[in-house]
Amino acid sequence: MKRIILILRIGLVLSFLLFINSATLFAQQLLTPSLNTSSQVPLEKCTAPLMEQKQMEALGIFGSKEYFEAWMEDKIQDRKSANLRTTMDEVRLIPVVVHVIHNGEPLGQGANIPLEQIEAQIRILNEDYNRTNPDAANTLTAFQPVAANANIQFVLAKQDPRGLPTNGIVRVQGSQSEYDQSDAPRLSQLSYWNSEEYLNIWVAPLTSINLGYATFPLSDLDGLNFPPTAKETDGVTIDYEYFGEGGSAINASQGRTTTHEIGHFLGLRHIWGDGGCDVDDFVNDTPDQNGPNSNCQTDRATCGNLDMIQNYMDYTPDACMNLFTQGQLERMNVVLANSPRRVSLINNRATQDPQIFAHDLAIETVIDPKDYICSTTITPQISVYNAGTNSLTSAEVAIRLNGQVLEQKSFSLDLDQGDADTLSFASIQVAPSGNNFVAEIVSVNGGADENSTNNTRATSPVIQPNLSLPYTYSSGDFNSVWTVKNEDEALTWETQPLTLDGQSVEALRLNFYNYETSGATDYLISPQINLAQFPDAQLVFDMAYARYPQTGLDDQLIIGISTDCGNTFDFINPPYQKSQERLETATASTAEFIPSSQRxxxxxxxxxxPYADEGNIRIAFITINGFGNNLYLKDIRLNPNQATNYSYTLDELASPSPLPDGSQENDVIHLTNTGQLAINTLLVDRVLNGFAQSLLTLEDMDIAPGEQVALELPSLLRDELNGVEYRFHSPNYDQNASNLQELERYFYQDAATVAVPWRQYFDNLPELDPWVTVNPENGQTAWEVVTKDGGQNDNLAVLQTQTNGNTYWLGSPLMDLSNTSRASIFFDRAASGITGNTRLKVMLSLDGGNTFGQQVAIYEGETLNTITGDSPVNPNTPNEFVKEFVDLSEFTGDGSEKVRIAFVLENGTENTQPIYLDNIELFLSDNPNPVYPSDGDAVLYPNPATSIFNLAFNLPQREDVRIQIVSTSGQVAHDVVYPGTLNQTYSFSSELFAKGIFIIKIQSETLSLTKRLIIR
Structure with a gap:
């Protein structure tokens, strides 16, 4: 078997801690990440640094702090040169939509927060951003000259995206109980209004690690395209317990979490610059500060000057925040005047009451036909809504194809303002291409529609080809079978000849290396595939990609699925989405990447x-440009079944054993590749005692199909009981759900030692200690101590219940047998009703219990029974027990410094009767029939002696024993102290003594004997 010493990459997570110091105090502290952490992931008030990093990953250099700050400084200087200044009467209105994402609670309870809480937050924002907050007077004297009125007012939107009146609040039941920043696309999918016109604030139950997050603004660089999800997730997200005050908010909340996050949304950084005294927040009038502040200590000075702990961009408790500065206002002014999706917010239509007509029926969308169609037989449908004030009871709508009216139809309606309906028409036939379809409202309620601007919608339907499976891409399919969608009309998918290992092949390439439009998307779209015919279909392709070795220049590949013939593709939950190390297949390079080998x-x-129920689908290879390096595809296949897959099994946890001593460095797991593809990379999540550990990336393994390997993972175990869940997934970063393999094991780690010889009768003990026990499969109760009926301190060990397929371990402390050449153990056992392959094994370890490589005894099936019949053993009946002897002499001497024995019961069932162990004793001899004195006594034998005489002991505990052998004349022939005497037998040669009579004196803590010895 190949043993792999793995190359590991450990994913670390930044964590922040929330302290509730009083009813009004909360703060954060940055913790050092650790691989083997056992603490829970703590709270983080603000994830701005992480969000900025994600933005940079998406946009490359254009999303970086350096680029943004250079742009910001230029704009500030431009405004100063132009003498632009915000005056008190230049109030800027920003429309807000609050998306309340709840879990189905009644209105006003839990995450479904009451209206009063939302109104309180809007009031607090307007006070804070206009310096009318009641605590403005508390600003320290030193900072009052720079305190600023931003002249920004936030208003709940007055008209929705359709132009209808609204209160600016949307309530939606969510799809999960809580969310973190990685769920931003999911929140957006639940509820979103166009971020060009609205400040989207999502109020939801967030995971316990953060209170809120926001997206940073971007520069207005000409030609800069944004990632497809950037617009949809632009805004602010706040935990519902920290939004506003009152209602469901905690007592500590005074609405300043939202004030803080909107500061990020408008271009402000944390006042300490997310670093120390030498890190800047790029604002001149905010003093340097060595990290965040967590209390209201106003005399705090960390960088040689007074800290501005009252600034909204610190982590100060809500009750102590009260100012923005003039320098921060300059940054907000630049963002609101220049930044995409910020400049368009100011005083736009959503801040104004909508213009409403009495009779106004609007076409929202053409449902069918869209631009891409999968059949030339169409049943036209449109979605309409009442945008006017009067109820609509009827409408006449016409549809035209290439200028010819196909149908003009009257519909009965019952629509109040905002109500919608779907209107259907008779089926039509369209040509495969060259179609111009138009739907138009002709009249409403028997008269003219008063607003003609929303009366017409048009599409250009084109039939899409079908694909039968199996399919393999061949030269010439690029333009004839597959469709390229190139929205920016710049670089896009193209064919590219390659020479791989001396062979010429045709590949498809996306030239990211020379593609400067960061964030641009390009689509390579398949024909339609009928999954009703092929419900178990799969897509297989070969891909090559090398990263450009610069942070932020990362490209993405997404496999999008369309269920509407290719008109839209799911970006939120695609079956395949890779970037960075999950996408790369070759070494990063500053040179243009051109593959030269199949490797x-x-x-x-x-x-x-998973899409089988959708019927016809289309597949798209979607790329998002990060101005990185080139991506190549080849050998695209569509199989009617799961013919190719990544598959593997976790065969066993080879080490450590369930009873290690802590000296082990690695956990060794045997894995077999059962799929058709070699596995080079695996991801491993581990959970220790209920706490998630750092992600492990196992690399450079090259496990061939059918091969079994031993994988070494750094050990996590701690002393005493440990439960570890191993979750292997994503072979070669494969994203199919079927590739998760899990293994759960329990260990009892203990390095306690015991001097030899020893005995374990379990008497006078409420627990097994210093022995240990564990059920490695499920952590259930294993061996226990029980008291015999009527016996005072007369105990024994029992395994009461078992579960099919489980094992139950009882292990000794560590012992050193290196200083002896002989050793053995005796023990009493009892069992009944055992059949089949249930067995009790005695195992021995030479490495402290990390591995048990020696089986020194086994009792299996009926041979395990000590009485006949199925009745349970009576532990109070000695004759139902059998005494066993096991010689351990083979495992003594050098190399036997850390010996541990374990009794292991396996293959039992729920019906297995209790099994008992008692009177376990280790002797430093190999005599299966030793002379055994009565308790607390010593025996001299043979006597008279001719060649050898022996003294055998049976003491209650290890004692130092003094043995004196004195002649009848009073001469001392032997006087030695024998330390640690318990059950030893000491042998003496008669040849060392004269013939005659001797007196033997034996003294210890509990023993004082005199014996008469005759030597012949």
């Missing part, structure tokens, strides 16, 4: 069976 490619598999 530069990796086979990717996408399971399409």
């Amino acid at each position: 530069n490619f990796r086979t990717e598999v996408v399971d399409l069976s």
